[in-house]
Amino acid sequence: MSDFPKTAQAVIVGGGIVGCSTAYHLAKLGWEVVLLERKKLTSGTTFHAAGLVGQLRSSANITQLLGYSVDLYKTLEAETGLGTGWKMNGGLRLACNEERWTEVKRQATTAHSFGLDMQLLTAKEAQDLWPLMQVDDVIGAAYLPTDGQANPSDITQALAKGARMAGARIFEDTKVLSVDVEGGVIKGVETDKGRIDTPIVVACAGQWTRTFAKSVGVNVPLVPMEHQYMVTERIEGVTPDLPTLRDPDRLTYYKEDVGGLVMGGYEPNPKPWAVDGIPKDFHYTLLDSDFDHFEQMIELSLGRVPALQTAGVKQLVNGPESFTPDGNFILGEAPELKNFFVGAGFNAYGIAAGGGAGMALAEWVAKGEPPYDLWPVDIRRFGRPHFDDDWIRTRTVEAYGKHYTMAWPSEENDSGRPCRKSPLYEHLKAKGAVFGEKLGWERPNWFADTAAGEAQKDIYSFQRPNWHDAVGREHKAAREAAVLFDQTSFAKFTLKGPDAEAALGWIAANNVARPVGSLIYTQMLNDRGGIECDLTVVRMAQDEYYIVTGTGYATHDFDWISRNIPAGMNAQLFDITSSNAVLSLMGPKARDILAAVTRDDVSNDAFRFGTAKTIGIAGCPVNALRVTYVGELGWELHLPVEYATTVYEALHKAGAEHGLVDAGYRAIETLRLEKGYRAWPSDIGPDHTPDEAGLGWAVKMKQNIDFKGRAAVEAQQAGQLHKILATFTTEPDVILSGRETIYRDGVRVGYLSSGGFGHHVNKSIGMGYVRMDGSLTAEDVMAGDYELEVATERVKAEVSLAPLYDPKMERVKA
Template sequence: MADLPSRARVVIVGGGVIGTSVAYHLTRLGWTDVLLLEQGTLSCGTTWHAAGLVGPLRASESGTRLVQYSAELYASLEAETGLATGYRNVGGVVVARTEDRMVQLRRTAANAVAYDLPCELVSPDRAQELWPPMRVDDLLGALWLPGDGKVNPADLTQSLARGARQRGARIVERVRVTGFPIAGGRVTGVHTDAGDVEAEVVVNCGGQWAKALGDLAGVTVPLHSAEHFYVVTEAVPGTHPDLPIMRDPDGWTYFKEETGGLAVGGFEPEAKPWRSPDDLPYPFEFQLLEEDWEHFSVLMEQALLRIPALEQTGIRKFYNGPESFTPDNQFLLGEAPGLRGYFVGAGFNSVGIASAGGAGRALAEWIVAGEPQDDLVAVDVRRFAPFHGDHGWLRSRVSEVLGLHYAVPWPNRELESGRPQRTSPLHATLAERGASFGARMGWERPNVFAPSLDYTWGKPSWLAACAAEQTACRTDVAVFDQTSFSKYEVSGPGALETLQWVCAADVDVPIGRCVYTPFLNHRGTYEADLTVTRSGADSFLLVSSSATTVRDLDWLARHDVPATDVTESYAVLGVMGPRSRALLSSLSADDWSEEGFPFATSRPATVAGTSLRATRMTYVGEVGWELLVPADAALSVYEAVSAAGATDAGYYAIESLRLEKGYRAFGRELTPDYGPAEAGLVFATALKGDKDFLGRAALEEHRAALAAGGARRRLVSLVVESPDPMLWGGELLLRDGVAAGQVTSAAWGETVGSSVGLAYVRHDGPVTADWLAAGGFEVDVAGERHGVRLSLQPPLR
């Protein structure tokens, strides 16, 4: 029986590479009273059979910085701990068989420039020089990534563990956690088969067991295991220890040198789910599953095509190791909503080794500071709701998600499995009217009224339909089903006081006024972007984005704001356009005039015989109202609005319309890496007054720093001078041929007649209207440069 302490400040559950990294980084930050518990021995679960690839360049800057730190740590860790990690900076080659893949590689190369990472597009012949064992006659080109590396996962885990021990952490193996005591909404420790341990913080780094551990605490950890395959071959001519990693995504395969041979693995298009998360075996140490050559054959056929020498090469070992995947292919990090002190670091989707260093540091910083210190929105555990924890749904989704690792990352790609989950009262009617749907937070939402969603880097077939929807909204009237909006009610004697602290804008307004406001953190950067309507003396209605329900409610609860989620109680119909006033007047006896119903006003109204709340607010930049309708009456109101002449329109049109007006979006322009000063939204805060609010001091510093000059980033609107290119967001921005920023959001703007967007531009001095007007700006669209006009003002005012 293990000898456990009666308490520890932090208990980490799971001794794989993630758990040891969290322990290592906590001790580096000075939290030395750390206990790590492993049910077997270190690295015995998923870590030991990982391929050990470390590729820093990711799709986002925050993701890139995270893995970049991992690589730097792995290269230096041996000098600190005395244990080698096996890290070698060997570089990486990514090859392309198709033009669509080449477009992706060109866009990736531009990302590398934006993130200041070395990267080079090379010819097939040059690719073969870098990676001699492969054939290249069917390739169009390749990408050379000098910063890629490889590491020995088990050695890395042991080195991180030693580093943690050297600063006081205690690691105990062969202790299984069986439950979590909870009191007053906080976790207070762990139950184990060797006794109980009290703790202030518990960190669930249980790998594929993390979901079952979450279930024990009532925490949703949505992941499901799939069988994951690779083989190690006998010696292959041309291989050596410093051979770069090679990826052939069109063949779903990757290759790295392994003791003179090759590790050959991949991500087949349709994965093979393993056992349910609540039915995983124990013990399960350093174990593999049965060989499945039939399922692996799709990968092996592609490997033989790329490396002919494999036809005469034997196989040393077949690895079939289960690995857990999340519903959206991003890992899970952060403090669980509804349970203080319970943190999660799991679901790393085959990028756990590459991510472990940066993720461990990010989670440790979150634990110590009490909130994230970087933009972790894409991996925040709060992006999922309890219904995402359904085992059957996860099983259906994992088959698709694993297969998308090497699929072409099409813009606006919608996952297809496990749908629908949530539908608005209008769903069936809109489907009959030709809507093509996407999904956000489980909600089915009309993207565009067109036969299908085709994926392309250029202009899609549905663009004409979307353009017509935009025109209808700009010149006539359109109706949008925005039921998926998150909606919360805050009421009671302390409602105003608590909201005044959390909201950066002043929400002490007359009843019936609507205020646009951010939630800021202590660093003065964004945690949410929403509207607050004062519906009574002590009551407020908050309307936020679809994807942030759990995140927003958790943020409010952490700051003692008692909120009730009423999202599913109401549908929302956006009636927008210059004829919206006339249309609503024809269906209602209420006063919809400019004088009678000014902008930012919200009040009860009756439309088509239905009592509802109408709010004069717009995200498309036209006169219009958001109608908050009881769910059971939504269809009748929609049918009346439609019969009165409103054109059906979807979220793709909203995206285009909001960008023509320069409206920002949380998660893209507004993130925990940026504040209102950089985003140009100081006017949406109470900084000019004397109201105190969360993040005010930091925001004042940001504004002063911008005013003082020096290097900074500033959000600007962007219009492409030519109507030819299609922008999707993420493109590199240049000034006089030098990297100057990156596009955050982009879409086709029908009114402007070209692609429009928003971008954060970098400059070593003030970003002024004159500096922007001086020009010299271009955008890199898959290697082709097009002139753009930048402005602090939106294209349409």
């Protein structure tokens, strides 16, 4: 091919909607882009997608990304001259029982928080919009006027034309044979048409992405699953403007199609596909229709749409779609290989996400970071369990089966467990622990009093769940006596080398140039001043730091730190998570208990807050960190895993007379809300600066030390704040779970980033940012009258910028 390129700024692999959208947006940014498709555009999975375009997700930024898709699809035909099949005919979601109606009302509030017009309708009003449906069992419905539908192949072709118009070059029937990587640096791609020198590869290869990425050592956890939908002949009463319809209690969805209906769904017993690999030359290919498997969907649909009983069936489409273990798609730069980007695993909503995902991925490539926080879909949310094909498949089957089931607050996954266990797992289980899971780790969420008849399992509810009283007991013990948390799952790193101080000093916003034994709480900032990491650092030696961060952020934070060590500095980062157990001893009696098990002096004078030292407990060298995330006196005890059981038993033996009890992560959440401690990524994250979050005190602005993000912090401090994080409380019978809308003096000003209950203050608690277009001060925040919208109802709320609970004041009162 004489016109085949020799070089490109970036090569995109895959010609589905996401690849073409990425090419479109990168070319618009002025990049020299080449897109390679092994067969024909859309021939993988895009061509058989159902084409529903919904916008609302549980994340504001993912909702914004899907909203961008809608805005793009509205204008694409006028720009390119190619039809897209886009029509904004609105979307309905039904509720057929009281719990689902509560869920829908909470979704409506979330939509209002994010600026979407979601309307609640009666069953009759919903039927007026969708006359073919039976509504005898319908309690109500939600309607989003800006949802719609599109023709996936047409949109993709329009994006491809728009990409070419902006200068992108697209080559079909071109197979990528390999990616040339030398010393961890991408040099180019080898194809069956020749080599292209390029420093950047963007993998948008759909269900082939996992295998393709694995060839360069990159892990992309996705699984091809069979997904079926039925296309009918014309049905009397089906009009072109019929809204899309989702009927989650019957696990089904519908859209208009040339006077007929498309009906599909998410069965509870899905079928993985290509377990042993995707067949060679698979393209523009559908799988054999499986009417027996789809029969359950038909039976569920007939009760909703009786006309389907007599409708002619054009086709039962069975096509493989990429699904992921958590139901979210995958975007971003791979932590294993610089300049290798991924856009894949779209869980059957690639058409809805395609426009926005391509925009976000293009900006990530061009600018080195996404346009805004995209943590729910960031490839760095995965970890060690996600390397195993069988584990991924097991969890993905569960995620697929839950696509339309109730999205309960605090719901845990059941599959692929237990995977990673603390040495104390069996001990804690025998004592009533009910475990949750994060990044494969089993973590005690709460402890059931089985002797009193409490069920040792989660029973989910939109009201107070069955663990509410048990967490209250643990909360009370933390405030009045002492509790022990097993936090072995913490991610733990060491940074070593003669330049460790200089390297960490550049990456960390707080001052880490402190004496050996110092403990430093710090954020790590991006160039916009946004908080990328929130963690604890201990100086172990002149050339060594011990870094502790949250369980779920192991991959992300390791990647952030290692990528930002300045070039030429001699400092190496190691992940030592699996070598250390962590027991967190917290509460006013914590010192009494610790003093009883060690000969070391743990008095306040000898062991100050914000310090660390090695002490001995039952023959074990323990790295004791004087720190707290619950607002009480306490220590995190970091120790080699082989000592965990011995130290645990010694603490409990000494703690018996002081009221020591085991406690779980749900108590940590209630305790930290009372104290006003921030949580990444809900309350703080890449879109929030320390000053906005009330964490400016942890930034070394008074020292003349440069660090990543300093210029942005200085600029903000010289200007104005437009949002400030505050704490809100309501009466205890109000259920807050996050994303409730904040109203100040009757005007919508934000939404809760997290919500829960404070057992000590006996109030429901939420945290969230108050936003204003103009300058915003703490005085402005405190001056307003506040309400929260909770499941579409307004309730009065009190605002605070100070902790709701201060242990020093409580001790004085006591």
